[in-house]
Amino acid sequence: MARKITYQQAIGEALAQEMARDETVILMGEDVAGGAGAPGEDDAWGGVLGVTKGLYGKFGDRVLDTPITESAFIGAAVGAATAGLRPVAELMFIDFMGVCFDQIFNQAAKFRYMFGGNAETPVVIRTMYGAGMRAAAQHSQCLYPVFTHIPGLKVVTPATPYDAKGLLIQAIRDNDPVIFCEHKSLYTLEGDVPEESYTIPFGEANVTREGDDITIVTLGRMLHVAHEAADLLAKEDISCEIVDLRTTSPMDTDTIIESVENTGRLVVLDESTPRCNIATDVSAIVSQEAFAALKAPIRMVTAPHVPVPFAGNLEDLYIPDAGQVCQAVRTVMGKD
Amino acid sequence: MSDSIHAICMPKWGLSMKEGTVAAWLMEEGDEISFGDEVMDVETEKISSAVEVSKSGVLRRRVATEGETLSVGAMLGVLTDGDASDEEIDAFITEFQANYVPPADDEEDAGAATETVDVDGRAIRYLLRGEGDVPVLLVHGFGGDLNDWLFNHEALAATRAVYALDLPGHGASSKDVGEGGVGALAAMVIGFMAALDIDKAHLVGHSLGGAIALSVALDHGEKVASLTLICSAGLGGEIDGDYLQGFVSAERRKDLKPHVEKLFSDPALVTRQMINDLLAFKRIDGVQAALETILAAFAPGGSQSVVLREKIGEIAVPVLTIWGSDDRIVPASHAEGLPGNVRVEVMPGQGHMVQMERASAVNRLIGELIG
Numbered sequence: 260m261a262r263k264i265t266y267q268q269a270i271g272e273a274l275a276q277e278m279a280r281d282e283t284v285i286l287m288g289e290d291v292a293g294g295a296g297a298p299g300e301d302d303a304w305g306g307v308l309g310v311t312k313g314l315y316g317k318f319g320d321r322v323l324d325t326p327i328t329e330s331a332f333i334g335a336a337v338g339a340a341t342a343g344l345r346p347v348a349e350l351m352f353i354d355f356m357g358v359c360f361d362q363i364f365n366q367a368a369k370f371r372y373m374f375g376g377n378a379e380t381p382v383v384i385r386t387m388y389g390a391g392m393r394a395a396a397q398h399s400q401c402l403y404p405v406f407t408h409i410p411g412l413k414v415v416t417p418a419t420p421y422d423a424k425g426l427l428i429q430a431i432r433d434n435d436p437v438i439f440c441e442h443k444s445l446y447t448l449e450g451d452v453p454e455e456s457y458t459i460p461f462g463e464a465n466v467t468r469e470g471d472d473i474t475i476v477t478l479g480r481m482l483h484v485a486h487e488a489a490d491l492l493a494k495e496d497i498s499c500e501i502v503d504l505r506t507t508s509p510m511d512t513d514t515i516i517e518s519v520e521n522t523g524r525l526v527v528l529d530e531s532t533p534r535c536n537i538a539t540d541v542s543a544i545v546s547q548e549a550f551a552a553l554k555a556p557i558r559m560v561t562a563p564h565v566p567v568p569f570a571g572n573l574e575d576l577y578i579p580d581a582g583q584v585c586q587a588v589r590t591v592m593g594k595d
Numbered sequence: 596m597s598d599s600i601h602a603i604c605m606p607k608w609g610l611s612m613k614e615g616t617v618a619a620w621l622m623e624e625g626d627e628i629s630f631g632d633e634v635m636d637v638e639t640e641k642i643s644s645a646v647e648v649s650k651s652g653v654l655r656r657r658v659a660t661e662g663e664t665l666s667v668g669a670m671l672g673v674l675t676d677g678d679a680s681d682e683e684i685d686a687f688i689t690e691f692q693a694n695y696v697p698p699a700d701d702e703e704d705a706g707a708a709t710e711t712v713d714v715d716g717r718a719i720r721y722l723l724r725g726e727g728d729v730p731v732l733l734v735h736g737f738g739g740d741l742n743d744w745l746f747n748h749e750a751l752a753a754t755r756a757v758y759a760l761d762l763p764g765h766g767a768s769s770k771d772v773g774e775g776g777v778g779a780l781a782a783m784v785i786g787f788m789a790a791l792d793i794d795k796a797h798l799v800g801h802s803l804g805g806a807i808a809l810s811v812a813l814d815h816g817e818k819v820a821s822l823t824l825i826c827s828a829g830l831g832g833e834i835d836g837d838y839l840q841g842f843v844s845a846e847r848r849k850d851l852k853p854h855v856e857k858l859f860s861d862p863a864l865v866t867r868q869m870i871n872d873l874l875a876f877k878r879i880d881g882v883q884a885a886l887e888t889i890l891a892a893f894a895p896g897g898s899q900s901v902v903l904r905e906k907i908g909e910i911a912v913p914v915l916t917i918w919g920s921d922d923r924i925v926p927a928s929h930a931e932g933l934p935g936n937v938r939v940e941v942m943p944g945q946g947h948m949v950q951m952e953r954a955s956a957v958n959r960l961i962g963e964l965i966g
Contacts, residue, residue, distance in 0.1 A: 425878065453767070453879060455880055457878045457879040457880060458880075463847065466867060
């Protein structure tokens, strides 16, 4: 039955329940078991933010600490997946993905296609993304658009504890490579989560607020910014419908288009930088599929096209906020 | 302060309700109102319904305005059942508003938390409200849970203890349904009563829950004080097999919604949140298998396997059956031709979820039956 736990606990619980259910599920990553060179029992960090804490005690050598060599252990995880295991590899920050692009883009993503559908690669790569933690340019990016671009990968960006657990269990049971993107700022967010195991299918967006005047399509941490904006806009008699994509690949275009056909207006809110991101993708799809339904041009609210600044005041300005969303909505509504 | 002045407050429908929006007043100031009358329509994120009053008197003041969103327990209006001056009513409102504290977010379950009991190795969730001898036990239907009684539970609990359970395979109870038929589920209800030391109860069953309650009454008459069957299974072979199969096999909103709409006479009651809650339930591990097992035992090939109609005359305690005339799941014709010991109430224009859509009338009928 449902009780309130955090996003971080929801992820840890999903891992624990799937490891208990299926002994082919293994974890690997930096410090996921022990850390600091100590045996797991002695120094259980449970990853850099403690998501996997406690799992080494329950599952022993199915929780593998790796050297600080992302290219090696992501490759090992992909290989283990092709050989019958269901590895969940924790890549601390999504920014580190660059050193394992070949393993992910050219190997994991391609096997099913290059072997005529006979190869499966059930690997999950869990990784943290997002700005707001004063972690600077190399630890704060929103790189999910890069993975969304690659056919053969599934890309998941949960915004709530309920979605985090259900989507991670689905990711582990899925027979394709999944990039599971966790926003650092959401780890302490609490929400209702059932104790039982459950799944949420990929490619199903969630309408988290119904409204008549304008659709805001968003994902990840920005879902909460969209709700903040919608609360403010309600006081101006602007009724916003909010669509949380939940997965960017596959993407639930039906729900987006259905909503835009009802409201006739669209703002897309995406924390990633603005060129070739989820906002441009959604805008392009709606322009192509539902142009006749639009009563006004689409607006995108994104980060600026710069690296995430280290200076705190600049980082705060970098992240899209409710004020920018309100302004974009007013512009589309012709009320600015 | 005159003790003839009473507040009409925002009700709490179900455990998760925190606030409601006043859709429309149904009564004018000065109107005479009776116990159980509906005074106002309220919308919540899950469902809309009418607010009933629990006292008879005169509606003296409409405090909440249409369109206003108010927390559970907030004052909606003022009713008097004796003399009271306008000044006294003003003072009553001022004092109420000064002392009213909306429930905090983390207190949502205070005073109304579900519990879990082990019944022969299965965890069964239930909610108990109210106090008093010979409790009521509410048994939901196929695919439902204890929240199916959200408009009935509190109202019935005003004068007695009322239990609502999640059948195995449903809600937050164990997903182990055993053989899954009416008899197996009835045995689990008997086990639930034994586990909680309930010697005897007024059984109220809806749909599949009605067949279960009827089965308990026939096999263990000593445990049953009265029997209320709402749009009940077990009284004929016909049932909408397409609905049952569609409910079980639907995996997405779009597939599930048209089936759920068949349950209600007003399909607008089927909110996005209701469908999301049903999908969240169906996506829990074990639920799909549980529903398939129950369906295969309960209605194989689209008709009911257990028909207890011929035996209903044997029941020695009061029996009430309530039906919506336009029930699209189990036809209201099953209420026709029942023996004389059964009181039959068919509500015109109503559907399968009559206990939700006509809650106040259903609550009044049950109240009359069990005294």
